[in-house]
Amino acid sequence: MQMWRTLLAILSAFLCFGAPNQAYAEDGYDLWLRYAPLDSGYRATVAPHVAQIVAATGNPQVDAAADELARGLTGMVGRAPARATTAPVEGAVLLATAGSPLLAGVALPFERLGKEGYVVRSATIAGKRVTIVAGNSGQGVLYGAFRLLKLIQTRQPIAALDIVDAPKLQVRVLNHWDNLSRSIERGYAGLSLWDWQKLPHYKDPRYTDYARANASIGINATVLNNVNANADILTPEYLHKVAALAEVFRPWGIRVYLTARFSAPIEIGGLKTADPLDPAVAAWWKAKVDEIYGIIPDFGGFVVKANSEGQPGPNDYNRSHAEGANMMADALAPHGGVMMWRAFVYAAENAEDRHKQAYTEFKPLDGKFRDNVLVQVKNGAIDFQPREPFHPLFGAMPRTPLMMEFQITKEYLGFATHLAYLGTMWEEVLQADTFRPARGNTVAKVIETPVDAGAATGMAGVANIGNDRNWSGSQFDQANWYAFGRFAWDPQARAKDIAQDWAAMTWGPGAAAPIVDMMMASREAVVDYMTPLGLGHLMATGHHYGPGPWVSDLARPEWNPVYYHKADAAGIGFDRTRTGSDALGQYAPQLVARWGNLKTVPDSLLLWFHHVPWDHRMASGRSLWDELVTRYDTGVGAVTAMQGQWQGLQGKVDPVRWAEVRDFLSIQHDEAQWWRDASVAYFQSIAKRPLPAGHAPPPHDLDWYKAIKNPHAPGQAE
């Protein structure tokens, strides 16, 4: 009975003091790193292989890897593994860089790992079965540790591992469109994480969790501030704040980048010009870059948005983008810095189809950029629409390092409340064949193949992260952050695999299958209820919240939705073939042939490239008008279907997150209906045709929809 009493006392003490005082509901803060307890059957297969973590200390990334492994295993296996720096026991996990004495006698393929790759291998060393996690750098070890954790999180066997992996792109970078005021342009997840006023003294513990999450998916770089840049970030006061963040991120293998306002030499440098060919300007940038590296030794480099939407740039001085980019790249080169130069440009007084302008401007510059310049090209030529064909620059600049820019934040896909998994969209773009120089050169291959030995590669994602408790504004938008990291690591990855991993880690393996089904269909639903059949850019003005297909009064033609859909009594769509703007001509001949022909263009791009009569007969057998209405209703119906699928998960996932998703789906459904009703009402006023049978008329007249204003919509520019 003595033992009984002792044990009861222990249990009682644990219940009363060891346990948390309050029930901490899951709220999404832990992202895909929940490390939830394993079921006992699987746990029994794991525990013998994670008895101990052995790592020589001193390398910050290896230390971070060991800490993270300990954290994850404690959560999943239920006890903290032993820690050691030498002398592995049976079942140890060895974390080691090449040359470590821990690996003596084991041949590992370090030559295949590059700087950041890793091997995870089951082995026997000195008679002990161990699991090796090794790389050429601490960063590789860190990624390997996250891989081992993922294997366990997704319930894979770990007894006989032999995994070799390495990232296919060098710069895997988030672009935060965060202002120094902490507002976020196109942000739907609260304020900027960066609390500038309290930096550098106070480093919010959340900065570390941000870095952990990024490291777990291979992101190795972050641009802290908005591409619509404020030069103040380059002043010493702010650079010391930036350095404090860089210090937090360093053990997690993340380098800090900043956007540079092209006119900074004037605004904070006291010069009269920012002309890139003026020696004083080049000298200013060189001195500024040297100053930055003095404060942040592993600073990554700059991003510049130049001569675009009102930003200053080299064109202001009749210099080319290459002249501007190279001047700044030369300042960065001695430090190993990278210059990311955005190709998202369209001119204020240019009547040319906006679709064509970036190509027109940049294609002639092919081969003229320094090797440490990455020209950052959006996935499509317009602007992050629910669907666009891939940007014609991909494949068209074979001598220029091009990097992909995806938008993780859903500026055009329903903000935070619409469930829209972007993995399928990104896979569609990355797997698109550019046919340049020949069949098979997909966009993925274009960006992952360095243009020469020293050239950079990369992928940028416009972040959807803010200080909301769940980071991304919704539970499901976490999946887009996650997927971006996975595609940046491997542009050949598949959206469904990524969704499966994310769902299993974030919601639990038991709930993953129906969640993956929801995710895989979700983006097409948005396309259908917002911009079906190749329509695009029909959103309301400025904030892009809700439908505005009727808008025609903005100062510049290409700001108006009517510019994009061109609906009239005869039909709808933008003729971008040779009879129209010939933007299509910027693509390879095979695509010109396929997309230029009404018989072979896919429905999904029909109105992107063609002005099509309302009575045009579609593959479905319906007229274009009937098909359009049908697609709108299909989109709404797909949201209804998701609501049903989610209802089926009640009780199978935690209640707080479940309820949030349920409520967000309800918002999405209402807004999908709003999109459908407003769009149908508007297009019907032009097509002047009856709705197809079985499709309900919009409940209000067109003026009612036009009168809806949302002046306080989130995410607006400063």
Place this chain on the structure above:
Amino acid sequence: MQMWRTLLAILSAFLCFGAPNQAYAEDGYDLWLRYAPLDSGYRATVAPHVAQIVAATGNPQVDAAADELARGLTGMVGRAPARATTAPVEGAVLLATAGSPLLAGVALPFERLGKEGYVVRSATIAGKRVTIVAGNSGQGVLYGAFRLLKLIQTRQPIAALDIVDAPKLQVRVLNHWDNLSRSIERGYAGLSLWDWQKLPHYKDPRYTDYARANASIGINATVLNNVNANADILTPEYLHKVAALAEVFRPWGIRVYLTARFSAPIEIGGLKTADPLDPAVAAWWKAKVDEIYGIIPDFGGFVVKANSEGQPGPNDYNRSHAEGANMMADALAPHGGVMMWRAFVYAAENAEDRHKQAYTEFKPLDGKFRDNVLVQVKNGAIDFQPREPFHPLFGAMPRTPLMMEFQITKEYLGFATHLAYLGTMWEEVLQADTFRPARGNTVAKVIETPVDAGAATGMAGVANIGNDRNWSGSQFDQANWYAFGRFAWDPQARAKDIAQDWAAMTWGPGAAAPIVDMMMASREAVVDYMTPLGLGHLMATGHHYGPGPWVSDLARPEWNPVYYHKADAAGIGFDRTRTGSDALGQYAPQLVARWGNLKTVPDSLLLWFHHVPWDHRMASGRSLWDELVTRYDTGVGAVTAMQGQWQGLQGKVDPVRWAEVRDFLSIQHDEAQWWRDASVAYFQSIAKRPLPAGHAPPPHDLDWYKAIKNPHAPGQAE
């Protein structure tokens, strides 16, 4: 051994599955409602008295009280109490309203409780020892339940209770200066809690925790939006969002109020005028108010900031504030609504000392306001400075319901990072003797005494709450939210008692004593390093972040710090005696005599009322100049002392919150030094006197301090 194995299995299951996956660090989210486990000795005295919670269900506030008691007791005692609706057992807690059968045979002083008061009494009913928590309303029961929880949180004996308490003010209201964009004017804790875009569909669980926290300190009202108002809040779309919040708050006894833009009849009503005497305007407001009550049956009423800092108001139509307020009050009266009308007015083209203008404008209106109008008067006549004398309107309008307006958010006291407990400031104001009509009528008495039987009473606090995880932007600013609630409940409360309760509940009883010491000295430290000896309004322009005593170029004289300190070669300070602006003449003759005389005016108000020669001999024996410098250094030294006290608490409070406070104190110290150095440099340039011995010269010259700009400081107006 069988039992052993069973128990081990239970323990193991609990460790692996019942426990949280990750160690949830305390981060301040739980505020003063942490309900941390009790030590076993005290727990043993509590447990027998909280064996069961008995409450008839159906009353939402009683249900909330029961749920909160269960939550708190589960956390503190370590097990959930039984719940029942009848049949109390030994040790039950009875929650009941007057007339409940549960109370049969017990005489309770319901006549002393009013609508919201409570009794908490130990009693024996049908042979069972029970604790009664009773009130005339569910709201009283709710407050009583929180009182019982506080007794346990602060380790009081609960075996023999007989507590009767009731609030002394009717409307205990937070004013959120939250914009519809979710930015917060003078907010330093993130975005507005109100996520308007997602309302009414999605009700963040945090809304409930907000309501719980407020209910726990007796706050019964909240104004959701900024006094610099946007009329959109009064449109049906927003009213339905407001209704969703009202629904969440209702069980916690909190009514929703809105600010009303005086020109709303023009902006959203389509009228040509907002003239309060125009029948169409009055009819519009009546219809709007009826509409609101149709959507929110327990709507509280309006707050209006009129003819102040650019806001529209009745003066635009040559009508008085009373005419404006009464028109809207008449619309509210049939529904029991309250009209809170701010007295913070100063005219654009008025050369009169700003100190005098509110009094000049409002005093003649005494007796002209409806009974359901509360004229909302800031604690001082200028604007929430670190120290001001009480506002001369208190005591001067005996026939007008006046309510106090305190500013909880620290616009002028260092934003979120400076530790400044405002309880001492508020006690100082509330205990100030107005001498009107005679000695002893303190400000507290003025506001708690209804001017007639039907008149309203109240206290407003400008909230410091945002969506930061810790609610208030810092751990210690939670104390100001807490203290406001306590003073609104009882204006005669004492700052030290409140600090003790807050510290014990928020940091644990063991850490409370040194924390209370820090708090009690903290506001005087801010006064000393920012605006000692009765100086005021010396902050930098617009954002009020940091020192700007030299600023003299703003459009209106009273916006400039030089207007307030009037330093010149002869001396420093604002002569508000009869030889100057005679603002002092707005106070009672006893105060005119005391404060108007250099011999009797306290040091703390010296320069508020007098222009004093630099060589004036102070009570300390020092010259004014030497005293001024000494005070600045005293303020900085006080922060250094707080840093030392906090260092002593390492390991005695949880590490995450401890580290945050440590870092914030470091920011405060740097900024106190900045204030001191900049102010000393500036005033020395005018006084042209050497620093007293032992006081270091500022490390930079005056121009260096003048050059500091903070364009991205938080909390700026839209």
